[in-house]
Amino acid sequence: MSDHLAEIARAACARHDNAPDALIEVLHDVQGALGHIPREAVSEIADALNLSRADVHGVVTFYHDFRISPPGALVVKLCRAEACQARDCETIVAEVETRCDVRWGDTSADGAVSLENVYCLGNCALGPAALIDGELFGRVSADRVETLVKAAQRGKP
Amino acid sequence: MTRRVFIPDDAAALSVGADAVASEFALEAERRGADVTIIRTGSRGMLWLEPLVEIEVDGVRIGYGPVAPELVGALFDDGFLDGGSASPLHIGPVTEHPYFARQTRLTFARCGLTDPLSLSDYEANGGLVGLRKALSMDAEAIIEAVTVSGLRGRGGAGFPTGIKWKTCAEQTDAQKYICCNADEGDSGTFADRMLMEGDPFCLIEGMTIAALAVGASKGFIYLRSEYPHAKSKLERAIALCEQAGLLGENIDGSGRSFELRIRIGAGSYVCGEESAMLDSLEGKRGEVRAKPPIPAISGLFGKPTVVNNVLSFAAAPFILANGGEAYREFGMGRSRGTQPFQLAGNVRQGGLVELAFGVTLGELVHEFGGGTQSGAPVRAVQVGGPLGAYLPPERFDLPMDYEAFLEAGAMIGHGGVVVFDERVQMARQARFAMHFCAEESCGKCTPCRIGAVRGETILDQIIAGDDVAENIVRLDELCEVMEEGSLCAMGGLTPMPVRSALKYWPGDFQS
Numbered sequence: 001m002s003d004h005l006a007e008i009a010r011a012a013c014a015r016h017d018n019a020p021d022a023l024i025e026v027l028h029d030v031q032g033a034l035g036h037i038p039r040e041a042v043s044e045i046a047d048a049l050n051l052s053r054a055d056v057h058g059v060v061t062f063y064h065d066f067r068i069s070p071p072g073a074l075v076v077k078l079c080r081a082e083a084c085q086a087r088d089c090e091t092i093v094a095e096v097e098t099r100c101d102v103r104w105g106d107t108s109a110d111g112a113v114s115l116e117n118v119y120c121l122g123n124c125a126l127g128p129a130a131l132i133d134g135e136l137f138g139r140v141s142a143d144r145v146e147t148l149v150k151a152a153q154r155g156k157p
Numbered sequence: 158m159t160r161r162v163f164i165p166d167d168a169a170a171l172s173v174g175a176d177a178v179a180s181e182f183a184l185e186a187e188r189r190g191a192d193v194t195i196i197r198t199g200s201r202g203m204l205w206l207e208p209l210v211e212i213e214v215d216g217v218r219i220g221y222g223p224v225a226p227e228l229v230g231a232l233f234d235d236g237f238l239d240g241g242s243a244s245p246l247h248i249g250p251v252t253e254h255p256y257f258a259r260q261t262r263l264t265f266a267r268c269g270l271t272d273p274l275s276l277s278d279y280e281a282n283g284g285l286v287g288l289r290k291a292l293s294m295d296a297e298a299i300i301e302a303v304t305v306s307g308l309r310g311r312g313g314a315g316f317p318t319g320i321k322w323k324t325c326a327e328q329t330d331a332q333k334y335i336c337c338n339a340d341e342g343d344s345g346t347f348a349d350r351m352l353m354e355g356d357p358f359c360l361i362e363g364m365t366i367a368a369l370a371v372g373a374s375k376g377f378i379y380l381r382s383e384y385p386h387a388k389s390k391l392e393r394a395i396a397l398c399e400q401a402g403l404l405g406e407n408i409d410g411s412g413r414s415f416e417l418r419i420r421i422g423a424g425s426y427v428c429g430e431e432s433a434m435l436d437s438l439e440g441k442r443g444e445v446r447a448k449p450p451i452p453a454i455s456g457l458f459g460k461p462t463v464v465n466n467v468l469s470f471a472a473a474p475f476i477l478a479n480g481g482e483a484y485r486e487f488g489m490g491r492s493r494g495t496q497p498f499q500l501a502g503n504v505r506q507g508g509l510v511e512l513a514f515g516v517t518l519g520e521l522v523h524e525f526g527g528g529t530q531s532g533a534p535v536r537a538v539q540v541g542g543p544l545g546a547y548l549p550p551e552r553f554d555l556p557m558d559y560e561a562f563l564e565a566g567a568m569i570g571h572g573g574v575v576v577f578d579e580r581v582q583m584a585r586q587a588r589f590a591m592h593f594c595a596e597e598s599c600g601k602c603t604p605c606r607i608g609a610v611r612g613e614t615i616l617d618q619i620i621a622g623d624d625v626a627e628n629i630v631r632l633d634e635l636c637e638v639m640e641e642g643s644l645c646a647m648g649g650l651t652p653m654p655v656r657s658a659l660k661y662w663p664g665d666f667q668s
Contacts, residue, residue, distance in 0.1 A: 021458075025421065027423070064423070082543060086575055087503055119342070124347055124575070125504070126173055126204055137172050139173060
């Protein structure tokens, strides 16, 4: 495995005093740096925190936040829970899938966009709610999602 | 004279452009040579008016909303700086707005009013009185005040907070913990988020009071990862409290210590269940633990632990400052005090409404909520999150009271009310309840793990019109198995929305 990757994983563990109970924090740090949790990082983290690889893998795969493969350049999350359903989020889901040519839950073939489900962003009075490149938006429509996606993509290298 | 302008930086306000609005106000004031200070606050909770901008004129805060950046110039032309009423966005003195004036703001007294990260603002508006009283009291007296108040767990289960604290206090372990459940995953709820962003010191004060009551020296806030703004506010608020000697060693010179840390979740709904949350706090998969033992006896790392929701802790400062009786005066039956209700979904005036228990569901939906956003008639409301019952307008006479809801086969939960108009298809909502459980089940017990998947399949068949009568019997039996056999409320309560949909809208299941 690359030294760079090992270094990131080791540094994340060290930042949390190599404490096994900080595993989730460590995984957030590693994913923050790498965009996902590579298999090699799992071994490195397990070693540093004195856990088994199975323990770490079990945690990585339990939580929706953690990814084992890299996401698209831009991640679009749309809330699909009840309060946003009441504001027609499902119409937006269908429309955005067509416009971005990617199914919800997948990454586009060119790796430009990942569409992800999320159940509640805590913006339930101003739905439908979306999280685009980490930024929260309320009262979105399919048009607005498309505009925001394009704007976010222009800001990307 | 410098005019003070207040603009929220609450996540909901930001999601509809509050930052751009604030920049535009600063620019416009500069263009006009107006002497203006912009103060960022939490949200007042009148979310349909966000971004809601306030200007202080002769000590009164006049509101305008919803403001968009391109409307700021016209707002100034219409006499905004003098609190003028010419603008169509003018709503008058904010605290006199009918939505706000009718509320009883005990827990949310400061939210939207103060700068969330100003300790002097906090103290000038009643903050720290409760903590200072608690520091002068013995532990039994603190617990007695909370017991007398009648406060029950605001996370949804409604367990008496005083009893929980007393149980933990009675344990003799040297190490005890205070854990705040800030994993607010129920759709239709955002009160925890609003409080953590708009008045984070209130939560810190409440947790510190709990620590004094039970003899805990360490605390954790388990915050969901979907709330980055709350994280940043809490981090800064904790640092400010540490600098001011209100957290850490020797709190306020009392000789007592309490260390507080934040742990971020990772997108798992079931981690809002207290024992799954404790496992997650220990860095493990968020799997539910069998009870007993209860966390107050054996919780985080096997030590006695108080686990309460954000709103339960945040009620403690008022109770300590004003006495348990003062809190108890509000409410009905065994539901004492206030609940911050949250109006969400297809509702015209969505937002946070803190009221004494006893207000009816219909008053919330129609008088505060103003009916649906779409203008179509209300068909259903879901109260208490994804595990709560769907109720039709015929049940709008129900008072918001733990026992009244229980009797009606429903629950208040965390106080979320999600409104649906006539287009909602209830068999689909029932299917979603099972689907959500299948997505979010921790997998530890079979009724929940497998039952949810079976439930989804059965409902797919019902929606497709296959063997409807037999499948409804199967669904009923499955619900019973999940209710009786599940380890926690995730599997145990998923049948609640399903059964309520079947009960009140049977026609929706006959395609």
